[in-house]
Amino acid sequence: xxxxxxxxxxxxxxxxxxxxxxxxxxxxxxxxxxxxxxxxxxxxxxxxxxxxxxxxxxxxxxxxxxxxxxxxxxxxxxxxxxxxxxxxxxxxxxxxxxxxxxxxxxxxxxxxxxxxxxxxxxxxxxxxxxxxxxxxxxxxxxxxxxxxxxxxxxxxxxxxxxxxxxxxxxxxxxxxxxxxxxxxxxxxxxxxxxxxxxxxxxxxxxxxxxxxxxxxxxxxxxxxxxxxxxxxxxxxxxxxxxxxxxxxxxxxxxxxxxxxxxxxxxxxxxxxxxxxxxxxxxxxxxxxxxxxxxxxxxxxxxxxxxxxxxxxxxxxxxxxxxxxxxxxxxxxxxxxxxxxxxxxxxxxxxxxxxxxxxxxxxxxxxxxxxxxxxxxxxxxxxxxxxxxxxxxxxxxxxxxxxxxxxxxxxxxxxxxxxxxxxxxxxxxxxxxxxxxxxxxxxxxxxxxxxxxxxxxxxxxxxxxxxxxxxxxxxxxxxxx
Ligand code: NOJ
Ligand code: NOJ
Numbered sequence: 001x002x003x004x005x006x007x008x009x010x011x012x013x014x015x016x017x018x019x020x021x022x023x024x025x026x027x028x029x030x031x032x033x034x035x036x037x038x039x040x041x042x043x044x045x046x047x048x049x050x051x052x053x054x055x056x057x058x059x060x061x062x063x064x065x066x067x068x069x070x071x072x073x074x075x076x077x078x079x080x081x082x083x084x085x086x087x088x089x090x091x092x093x094x095x096x097x098x099x100x101x102x103x104x105x106x107x108x109x110x111x112x113x114x115x116x117x118x119x120x121x122x123x124x125x126x127x128x129x130x131x132x133x134x135x136x137x138x139x140x141x142x143x144x145x146x147x148x149x150x151x152x153x154x155x156x157x158x159x160x161x162x163x164x165x166x167x168x169x170x171x172x173x174x175x176x177x178x179x180x181x182x183x184x185x186x187x188x189x190x191x192x193x194x195x196x197x198x199x200x201x202x203x204x205x206x207x208x209x210x211x212x213x214x215x216x217x218x219x220x221x222x223x224x225x226x227x228x229x230x231x232x233x234x235x236x237x238x239x240x241x242x243x244x245x246x247x248x249x250x251x252x253x254x255x256x257x258x259x260x261x262x263x264x265x266x267x268x269x270x271x272x273x274x275x276x277x278x279x280x281x282x283x284x285x286x287x288x289x290x291x292x293x294x295x296x297x298x299x300x301x302x303x304x305x306x307x308x309x310x311x312x313x314x315x316x317x318x319x320x321x322x323x324x325x326x327x328x329x330x331x332x333x334x335x336x337x338x339x340x341x342x343x344x345x346x347x348x349x350x351x352x353x354x355x356x357x358x359x360x361x362x363x364x365x366x367x368x369x370x371x372x373x374x375x376x377x378x379x380x381x382x383x384x385x386x387x388x389x390x391x392x393x394x395x396x397x398x399x400x401x402x403x404x405x406x407x408x409x410x411x412x413x414x415x416x417x418x419x420x421x422x423x424x425x426x427x428x429x430x431x432x433x434x435x436x437x438x439x440x441x442x443x444x445x446x447x448x449x450x451x452x453x454x455x456x457x458x459x460x461x462x463x464x465x466x467x468x469x470x471x472x473x474x475x476x477x478x479x480x
Contacts, residue, residue, distance in 0.1 A: 031430055034437055035474050041444035043089075046082065046467035050105055055138035058105075058112025063448070063460035069350055071460040073143060075135045076116070076154030077211060078465045081298070083109050084161045085468050087168060092480045106165050110181060113158055114192045115140050123150045127188065131155045131199040132208060148209035148280055152200065153222040156229035157298070159196035163232045166193060170239065178240070185242035197233040197245075200226050201252045204259075207278050211291055212341055216279030220263045220271055221291040224299030224306065227256040231301050257305060263292075264312050269389055271316040273342070286323075289342040290363045293317050293370050308370060309377040314393035317370060322396070328359055328452040336428075336435030338450055339363040349449045349459020358449040358458060361436060362469035368432030369473040375425035376476075384418060385410045397424040433473060446470060 049061045054072070060079035063071035083106065090102035117131055121142035124130040132150025135143050166182040169175075182193050189195035204226065210219045230249040237246035263272050265287070273289035293316065296308050306313065324339050325331045331338055338359025341347075345357025378384060386394065386409045395402040398421050411418045439450045439457060446466035448459035 031434060031437070032478060035433065035478065038437070038440070038444050039471065039474055042446065042467040042470050045445060045462045046085070046464055046471070049462065049464040049467075050082065050086070051108055052138075056112060056115075056140045058108030058110070059136075059138045059140065060109065060464060061138055062465065063463045065460045065462075069460050071463070072138055073135050074112070074116075074138060074140075076113075077134070077151065077157055079109070080154070080157035080161045082464050082468045084164065085471055087161070087164055088475070088480065091168070110162060110165070110192060112140060113162065114181075114195075117192060117195050122147070126195075129203075131196060132203065134209070134213065148213040148216070150208045151211065151213060151222075152203055152206075152208040153211050153219075153225050155196040155199050156222070156225040159193050159200065159229040160225065160232055162193050162196075163229075163236050166236055167239075175240075183236055183240055183242075185237070185240065185245055193233060193236065194245075197230065197237075197249060200229055201249055204252060204255060207276060209280060210274060211294075212289075212347075214281040215274050215277055215284060217274040217277035218259070219274050219291075220260065221273070221289075221295040221298075223256050223260050223263075224295040227253045227260065227305075228299045228301050230256070231303070260306065269312075269315045269392075270319050271312055284342055284344050286343050288316070288320055288323065290320055290339050290360075290366070291341070293320065294363070294366050297366070297369060297373065307377055308373045309381065311387060311389040314374065315389050317367070318393040318396045321367065324359065327356070330359070330439075330450065330452060330455045334435065334438040334455075336364070336431035336433070336438075337367070338435055338439070338452075338455075339367045339432075340452075349447070355452070358452045360449050361446045361457075361463065361466040362448075364432050364436050364450075365466070365469040365473045368429045368436075369469070369476050371425050371429035371432065372473070372476040375422050375429065378425070379413070379422055383410055383412045384421065394421055397421055397428060429473070429477060433470075433477070436470065 049064060051057045051059060052061055055061055059074045060082050061072045062075050062078045066072045086102050086105050090099060090106065093099055116136050118126045119140065119142055121130050121133040122144060123133040129150060132152050132155065134147065134149055134151040134154055137143055162182060166178045169178050182191055184191045184194060189198050207217050208222065209216050211221050230253040234246040234249040237249065263275060265272050270288060271292045272287040273292055296306055296313050321337050321339065323343050325337045327343060328338050328340065340357050340359050341363065346352045347357055386405055387407050391405050391407055394405045398405065401417055401420065404417055439455045440446065441457065445462050447457035447461045448463040448466060451458045
């Protein structure tokens with residue numbers, strides 16, 4: 001009974017997957033055409049979730065889905081990652097009306113964020129731990145149900161996007177606005193960025209829930225974005241004459257660096273997602289999690305600390321991709337690999353599912369972005385030194401050359417192998433986007449997940465973060 005049902009779903013999914021592949025998909029060569037079409041849809045869907053009807057100005061809902069699951073709420077993490085793209089839209093448009101709209105969205109988000117900081121919530125109040133609160137109701141009121149809190153990546157991501165925006169305003173000579181609303185050195189903090197930086201820098205030693213809202217402990221992702229928030233914030237503090245604070249933020253960033261390095265498990269050659277678990281879910285035994293790859297991109301400060309092509313990162317990426325390749329039935333057909341959160345995942349977009357989790361749109365796109373960035377990063381570095389940690393990654397990219405990929409050997413930009421590897425990494429990026437395309441319906445909408453058996457979109461529809469992840473990957477590939 002059970003077996004035939006599963007088999008039926010598989011056959012149906014296979015048939016539909018192929019049919020739709022023939023009907024709606026174009027060949028691999030016109031990936032760019034699909035991307036251009038999809039960008040339009042995704043942009044529209046994403047902006048629809050920023051200050052939508054039924055929410056306060058500045059709120060960014062995670063999805064328009066109001067029930068099963070109810071994602072019509074403002075998650076600090078999703079919102080910050082999304083608003084970071086609004087700055088890119090602002091910077092890239094010549095149309096003054098659009099520019100004004102984007103400007104207004106950013107200022108509304110700034111004000112809404114400050115309101116969140118000042119709102120008493122289940123994590124605490126403005127002067128205590130309230131800044132670690134992961135989500136708010138769309139009208140800005142607190143979300144009073146039990147939840148995995150605090151989540152300390154949130155205030156870091158919020159500080160990062162607002163700092164980037166503050167620098168845009170400064171470049172336009174709006175220093176008094178920045179000092180009034182964004183960053184004032186005064187303590188206790190009375191501006192949005194300062195408050196987040198103070199919170200981040202004074203709570204590094206406390207465990208918190210991870211970005212998936214499930215495990216309490218110390219997380220690679222959280223630490224990487226905390227580090228970037230502090231270093232970006234230190235630059236702003238310096239620019240505004242708050243040098244003492246800048247030194248403190250930099251000092252705490254270096255404390256984080258030492259902690260981040262301890263996530264590397266040299267015997268297994270992987271970055272462990274969580275250390276010191278002290279609460280929440282307890283069955284993530286592999287320690288592997290695709291968020292370690294997101295961390296490298298969201299936490300990238302461009303200063304050479306854990307760049308995307310760090311050997312430890314590449315080793316982790318290939319291990320994770322290969323696990324999901326065999327874990328998810330859909331990965332047996334079609335291009336690329338659908339990437340899930342972590343191998344033991346049970347969340348199917350609505351609740352726990354005994355068959356386990358699914359591939360996620362934002363992670364599949366995120367791996368696409370990752371491979372594009374590795375290709376570019378290695379290209380500007382100009383050489384590859386093979387070693388025990390990274391050979392698995394490169395052999396996976398260029399299996400036909402596996403015997404030339406040996407520890408101890410160094411190749412340079414004039415070597416054929418160097419260029420084949422760069423090309424293969426770029427192609428791998430395309431493979432991930434083609435995987436997403438394979439499961440995207442004719443309306444172009446991205447949900448949170450893709451069913452592991454049938455490939456159909458599943459979970460919260462039009463997930464804002466899924467849209468953002470696609471746009472970022474597409475920009476990485478072919479510009480804004
Ligand atoms: C909702 C959370 O957002 C999600 O990450 C989690 O997996 C489920 N709850 C189950 O705990
Ligand atoms: C569940 C995800 O695990 C979490 O990271 C996200 O913030 C929420 N859904 C809202 O999209």
